Amino acid sequence: MSQNPPASVPASFTVNGQPCRHIGDPRRSLLDFLRHDLGLFGTKKGCDHGQCGACTVIVDGRRINSCLTLAVMQDGCQITTVEGLGSPDALSxxxxxxxxxxxxxxxxxxxxxxxxxxxxxxxxxxxxxxxxxxxxxxxxxxxxxxxxxxxxxxxxxxxxxxxxxxxxxxxxxxxxxxx
The missing domain is CATH 1.10.150.120 ([2Fe-2S]-binding domain)
Incomplete structure (x- = not known):
């Protein structure tokens, strides 16, 4: 018995000042989207249960555990990862x-x-x-x-x-x- 994959759910948001779009599995966590789809490897997967904080990012000015939220839930939001806080030449x-x-x-x-x-x-x-x-x-x-x-x-x-x-x-x- 095969299951059909869930329907794609689009979401648009800004990541580190750049417009971004998620089209894909609506079950994908924000953490996995940032790391695997955008290549932002600063956000770490520690426990994947919201207990360690290694995946903390800033969404609309509030810190969240990106492993505990879905990427599609951030539609319309401003997301900042550690890469968006500064650069090697201009640290925050x-x-x-x-x-x-x-x-x-x-x-x-x-x-x-x-x-x-x-x-x-x-x-x-x-x-x-x-x-x-x-x-x-x-x-x-x-x-x-x-x-x-x-x-x-x-x-x-x-x-x-x-x-x-x-x-x-x-x-x-x-x-x-x-x-």
Whole structure:
């Protein structure tokens, strides 16, 4: 008994500033589309269950695990991967700070960490509270840059090598640049 493949579902979006179109299997994850169809290998497949954060990308300004969403669900969205944050000749503030502070060891989680940190800095600038924030109704007066706050906000991105202290130092430097 053979099954017919699912009907193609088109989706159009922008990836790293470039218009892009997905036509194909509607069950394809955003992660697999980015890696296999677009050749953007910075986004890593770690656990493929949304637990490690290696596949973190930024969609419409919010960080998401690309393994947990379908490419067709991003129709009309702006998607940024680590490749879209900077270039070898012009690193983003977060990329430069990760290099300066050795915010990586093996490097496998680094692209997801950098995307997450980039979006997190924007969240902080907007005053978004977190679980650690003292007052979830008014985060404007909270210390949004404590180590505890930064660790909580980055807790969705795991590093098997344990480079967390260097990552926090890198994030602090990138926050200073952003100010």
């Amino acid at each position: 503030a977060v990329q430069g700070a990760f290099l300066a502070h050795d915010g990586f060891q093996c490097g496998y989680c680094t692209p997801g960490q950098i995307c997450s940190a980039t979006a997190m800095i924007e969240e902080l600038a907007k005053g978004w509270p977190s679980h650690v924030s003292a007052d979830l109704t008014d985060a404007s007066g909270a210390d949004m840059s404590s180590d505890e706050e930064l660790r909580e906000r980055m807790s969705g991105n795991l590093c098997r090598c344990g480079a967390y202290p260097n990552m926090i130092a890198a994030i602090r430097e990138a926050m200073q640049v952003a100010r």
